Amino acid sequence: MTDPDPRRVAVVTGANRGIGLEICRQLSRRDELRVVLTSRDESKGRAAVDMLRADGLHLDYQQFDVTSDRAAKVLAGRLAESYGRCDVLVNNAGVMLDPRGSRVLDSKVATYRDTFETNFFGPLRLIQALAPLMKKNGYGRIVNISSGQGQLADMGTGTPAYRVSKTALNALTRTCAAELAGSGILVNAMCPGWVRTDMGGAAAPRPLTQGADTAVWLATLPKDGPSGGFFRDRKPIPW
Numbered sequence: 001m002t003d004p005d006p007r008r009v010a011v012v013t014g015a016n017r018g019i020g021l022e023i024c025r026q027l028s029r030r031d032e033l034r035v036v037l038t039s040r041d042e043s044k045g046r047a048a049v050d051m052l053r054a055d056g057l058h059l060d061y062q063q064f065d066v067t068s069d070r071a072a073k074v075l076a077g078r079l080a081e082s083y084g085r086c087d088v089l090v091n092n093a094g095v096m097l098d099p100r101g102s103r104v105l106d107s108k109v110a111t112y113r114d115t116f117e118t119n120f121f122g123p124l125r126l127i128q129a130l131a132p133l134m135k136k137n138g139y140g141r142i143v144n145i146s147s148g149q150g151q152l153a154d155m156g157t158g159t160p161a162y163r164v165s166k167t168a169l170n171a172l173t174r175t176c177a178a179e180l181a182g183s184g185i186l187v188n189a190m191c192p193g194w195v196r197t198d199m200g201g202a203a204a205p206r207p208l209t210q211g212a213d214t215a216v217w218l219a220t221l222p223k224d225g226p227s228g229g230f231f232r233d234r235k236p237i238p239w
């Protein structure tokens with residue numbers, strides 16, 4: 001289908017709360033974008049969309065659980081049918097499943113498997129599903145929401161499954177950026193810092209607005225913008 005609406009289409013995962021919701025809020029303020037908020041729980045996602053609409057923002061909704069291969073294909077089909085395009089993908093959905101105080105030596109392999117299913121395979125399956133739509137227009141912005149906890153340059157202890165899932169996501173960012181070089185699709189990872197969300201907790205110093213800012217910047221980069229980088233506060237950080 002050819003949609004006469006010239007606006008670009010941006011998809012954000014895990015956006016019913018936290019940083020994903022704030023990314024949707026900031027992206028939907030931009031006239032050139034149509035934002036598709038997605039969530040695994042449809043009622044929570046629709047409630048989030050209604051809340052943003054009550055603030056005068058316009059955005060669409062699609063149910064999407066990042067752990068499902070089938071759902072990724074269904075989402076790609078729906079985007080193709082509804083808009084004929086997908087221009088921006090923000091892989092935000094994430095889980096931290098490590099029990100409190102967990103260390104590598106006492107952690108369960110199953111925790112790593114479950115964490116990877118969301119934090120690594122989720123972005124992988126969505127990139128595979130949506131990059132073909134981006135390639136069609138020679139334009140794409142893929143933003144992987146990573147974490148300083150995945151930095152090899154500053155690797156510490158605690159939450160080991162979460163850490164290695166984000167390191168793997170960083171590697172995926174690099175290899176995708178290399179594979180897509182010259183295609184018009186820019187692929188970057190970012191760390192939001194320690195942000196006050198359900199995951200970050202009430203003691204986190206950063207508000208949502210600050211946590212979302214770099215992701216929104218990467219989602220709207222000009223064509224000569226960076227690709228294959230890792231950023232916090234719009235500045236490169238070590239891998």
Ligand code: NAP
Nearest residue numbers: 014018019040065066092093094147194195197198199200
């Ligand atoms: P959050 O408040 O816990 O929100 C996580 C979001 O991911 C929720 O909407 C959750 O949906 C969704 N989600 C989880 N599993 C999903 C699945 N299988 N399919 C679809 N959605 C799923 O976390 P946050 O702090 O906003 O974190 C957002 C991203 O930032 C994550 O990737 C996280 O690792 C990263 N990050 C956060 C911090 C921080 O300090 N907060 C720091 C560094 C990186 P439900 O409501 O259905 O559970």
